[in-house]
Amino acid sequence: MTDRMRAVRGHVVLVLVGLACVFPIYWMYATSLRRPNDVFETSLLPWPLSLASYGEAARELDVLGLLANTTLVAVAVAVGQLLVALLAAYAFAAYRFRGEKLLYLAMIGTWLVPFQVTMLPNYVLLYQLGLLNTLSGVVLPQLLSGVGVLLLRSHMRSIPAELLEAARMDGRGSWGTLWTVVVPVLRPALAALAILLFVTAWNEYFWPAMVLQRSGAVIQLGIRGFLGTEGVRWGPLMAASGLACLPVFALYLVLQRQVVSAFVRSGLR
Amino acid sequence: MSRIRLSGLRKAYGDTVAVAGIDLDVADGEFLVLLGPSGCGKSTLLRMVAGLIAPTGGRVLVDDADVTDVAPRDRDLAMVFQSYALYPHLTVESNIGFPLRVRGERRAVVREKVAAVAAELGLTDLLRRRPKQLSGGQRQRVALGRALVREPGAFLMDEPLSNLDAKLRTTTRAGLTELHRRLRATVLYVTHDQVEAMTMADRVALLDGGRLAQVGTPAEVYDTPASTFVAGFLGAPPMNLLDVAAVVGAHGVRASAAGLDLALPDDGAGQVSPEGSRRALVLGVRPEHLVVRPPGAADAPFRGRVLAVENLGSEELARCVLGDADDGPVVTVRGARPLGLAAGDHVGLAVDPARVHLFDPDSGRRLERRPGSSTPSSPTPSSPTTPTSPAVEPGLHGDRPLARSLP
Numbered sequence A: 001m002t003d004r005m006r007a008v009r010g011h012v013v014l015v016l017v018g019l020a021c022v023f024p025i026y027w028m029y030a031t032s033l034r035r036p037n038d039v040f041e042t043s044l045l046p047w048p049l050s051l052a053s054y055g056e057a058a059r060e061l062d063v064l065g066l067l068a069n070t071t072l073v074a075v076a077v078a079v080g081q082l083l084v085a086l087l088a089a090y091a092f093a094a095y096r097f098r099g100e101k102l103l104y105l106a107m108i109g110t111w112l113v114p115f116q117v118t119m120l121p122n123y124v125l126l127y128q129l130g131l132l133n134t135l136s137g138v139v140l141p142q143l144l145s146g147v148g149v150l151l152l153r154s155h156m157r158s159i160p161a162e163l164l165e166a167a168r169m170d171g172r173g174s175w176g177t178l179w180t181v182v183v184p185v186l187r188p189a190l191a192a193l194a195i196l197l198f199v200t201a202w203n204e205y206f207w208p209a210m211v212l213q214r215s216g217a218v219i220q221l222g223i224r225g226f227l228g229t230e231g232v233r234w235g236p237l238m239a240a241s242g243l244a245c246l247p248v249f250a251l252y253l254v255l256q257r258q259v260v261s262a263f264v265r266s267g268l269r
Numbered sequence B: 001m002s003r004i005r006l007s008g009l010r011k012a013y014g015d016t017v018a019v020a021g022i023d024l025d026v027a028d029g030e031f032l033v034l035l036g037p038s039g040c041g042k043s044t045l046l047r048m049v050a051g052l053i054a055p056t057g058g059r060v061l062v063d064d065a066d067v068t069d070v071a072p073r074d075r076d077l078a079m080v081f082q083s084y085a086l087y088p089h090l091t092v093e094s095n096i097g098f099p100l101r102v103r104g105e106r107r108a109v110v111r112e113k114v115a116a117v118a119a120e121l122g123l124t125d126l127l128r129r130r131p132k133q134l135s136g137g138q139r140q141r142v143a144l145g146r147a148l149v150r151e152p153g154a155f156l157m158d159e160p161l162s163n164l165d166a167k168l169r170t171t172t173r174a175g176l177t178e179l180h181r182r183l184r185a186t187v188l189y190v191t192h193d194q195v196e197a198m199t200m201a202d203r204v205a206l207l208d209g210g211r212l213a214q215v216g217t218p219a220e221v222y223d224t225p226a227s228t229f230v231a232g233f234l235g236a237p238p239m240n241l242l243d244v245a246a247v248v249g250a251h252g253v254r255a256s257a258a259g260l261d262l263a264l265p266d267d268g269a270g271q272v273s274p275e276g277s278r279r280a281l282v283l284g285v286r287p288e289h290l291v292v293r294p295p296g297a298a299d300a301p302f303r304g305r306v307l308a309v310e311n312l313g314s315e316e317l318a319r320c321v322l323g324d325a326d327d328g329p330v331v332t333v334r335g336a337r338p339l340g341l342a343a344g345d346h347v348g349l350a351v352d353p354a355r356v357h358l359f360d361p362d363s364g365r366r367l368e369r370r371p372g373s374s375t376p377s378s379p380t381p382s383s384p385t386t387p388t389s390p391a392v393e394p395g396l397h398g399d400r401p402l403a404r405s406l407p
C-alpha cells in the first residue's frame, strides 16, 4: 500500500514537471495559431484558429531558405564534432602515448572555457582568414566538442577489452576495428550524442549572429527581425520559432528509441 | 598444425613480475594445459603468445619462425576468450564469418565455411540470432566456431569453460577433447580448474607466481609432484603435507611428528649416517592413500582424532587432528562411503610406504628415491624437467642424499 502511495506521489510530481516543460512549447504554438488581434489572449485554447501569423512570417522571411541554411550549419557542426570526438576518444581510450593526459585535459578544457573568452580571438582569426560572413566561418571554430570527447571516451572504455582483442586476433587493424566493431557497438551512444550536438548547434544564436552579421543567413537571426524597436510582433515571431523547432522535434521522433536507451544506460553506469 | 615454443618469456609491469622467464614447448597436435591459481600469470602468458601483449623479454616461436615482433593477425593463431568476446551487433553467422571477411574471402566461400562449422557445432538453427539471444553454452560454441573457421595453426583458449554451469562444463569438456582428437589441433589452454587440466590435457604445465612449477602428463604431475606447491594444488582435497623430523635409527630412517611415527623406506641410510642424526622434511600423503585402522593398531603409523566427516555422496572426507593436542597437524582422509568414522572418534591411519612423498622444507622440492630401492613402485622422475625441478641424481634423495645430508 505504501509502495503504491509512493509510486502515485512520484508520478504526480513527474506529471507536474512534464507539464511545466511542455507548457512553453505549447504556448508558442498556441500563440502562433491565434488571429493577429488575439495574440495577447490568455485562453488556453487558441480559438478560432488562424494561419495569418505564419503567412506574415513567410512573407517577410525566406523561411525555407533560412531553414536550409540553418540545417546545413547544424549538420556540418554536429557531424564534424562527432567525427572529431570519435577519433579523439578512440585514441584516448585505446592507446597510451606521451602527453596523453595533457592533451585530454586541454580538450576537456575547451568545454570549461566560457564562450565569451574565445569569441573575440576567434572572430579576429576568421577576419584574417577572410571567413567572416561565410557559413564555414560559423562551422570551423566549433569543430571540437569537449563534451563529445569526454562522453565517447567513457563509452569506449566500457567496451570490454576482450572484444577489441578479438577483433585484433581476427585480423582487424585499429582503423578497421573502429569502424566495424567500436562504431556499431556504440551506435546508441553515438546517436544520442549526435542529437545533442545537432540541437546545440541548431539553437546556437550568438556566434552565427557575430560571424554572419547580416540578418538573413540562419533562421535564428531571421527571427530577430520580429523583435523590432517599435515592439515585439508576437504572432510571426512565434510562428517562425515554431517552424524553427520542427526539424529538431522530427529528429527526436525518428531517433527517440536510441536516445532514451543511451541516456538511461549511461545513467546506470 | 603448428608447434609453439617459448624461450625465456617474461613480462613485468613495473615492479610486478607477471611472467618470470618461461621455457615451454607445445608440440604439434598437443593439448597443453596451463594450470595455476588465479593471478599466477596464465592469461599474460597466453596473450604474449597471441601477440596481444608485448613481452618484456624472451621469444615466441611458431614452427621455428620467431614471431615475437609479429602482429597477432600474422601469427595464424586463433583465440577463444573467457568472456567469448562475441560481436554484439552481428548475427551468429556474421560472428563466425568475421575473420574470413576480414581476410577478404568471397561471400560464397565464407557462407559455405560458416555453414560447415555451424553444422559441426550444432549452431545451424541459430545462425540468424544475435549473441544476446543465446544461452551461455551456445555463445561458447559460437566463440569456438569463430576460431575453428579460420583453420589456424594453433588454438589459444583462456578459461573458455569458466562461465558455464557445472553440467554443461562437463559435456563441453568432452566435446573439446573429441574435437582436438579429430582435428589433431595444437591447443594451448589456460585454466585454474584442475579437473579440466587432468581430463583434457596431453601435458599439464603448472604455473606458480609466473614460474613453471612442473610440466608433465596429468598422471606425472599428480603422482610425482615436483614440489609442495604442485602437491598442494592438485587433488581435491590436495595432498596432506606435514612437517616431520627424519631420524636415523638402528632400523632405518623414521619420520616423526605429533601422532606420527613412520618408517621411511629403507635406503640403507642407517649404515651411512650415525644413529640419532636428524633432518627436517615435509612429508606428503594423498587423502585417498590413507587407510582407516582401529586406534592403536600396530600397522597404523598415524594416530589421531576425527574432527569432522564430510559426505561427498560416493565418498567421505574425514579431517583428523594428529596426536593428543587439539592444535596438532591436521590430515584429511578420503575413502568410499561410509568410512565408519564420526567426529570425536580416535583413529589410526595406515599408508603404503610407496605412496609417501618427501619434500625439502626450504626449497619445497621433491626428494626423489633411488630407483630400484626397497619400494618397487617408487615413482620415476617426470621426464620433461623444468628449470625449477631438481636435477635428480641417481642417489638416495634428489639433490642431496637424505642420510648424507644429516648433520
Ligand SMILES: Nc1ncnc2c1ncn2[C@@H]1O[C@H](COP(=O)(O)OP(=O)(O)O)[C@@H](O)[C@H]1O
Residues within 6 Å of the ligand: B013, B016, B017, B018, B036, B037, B038, B039, B040, B041, B042, B043, B044, B045
Ligand atoms: N596490465 C597490467 N598491469 C599491471 N599488472 C598486471 C596487468 N595485467 C596483469 N597484471 C598482474 O600480473 C599477474 C598475472 O595476471 P594474469 O596473467 O591475468 O593472471 P591469471 O590469468 O593467471 O589469473 C597478476 O598479479 C596481475 O595483477
Ligand SMILES: [Mg+2]
Residues within 6 Å of the ligand: B042, B043, B044
Ligand atoms: Mg586469467
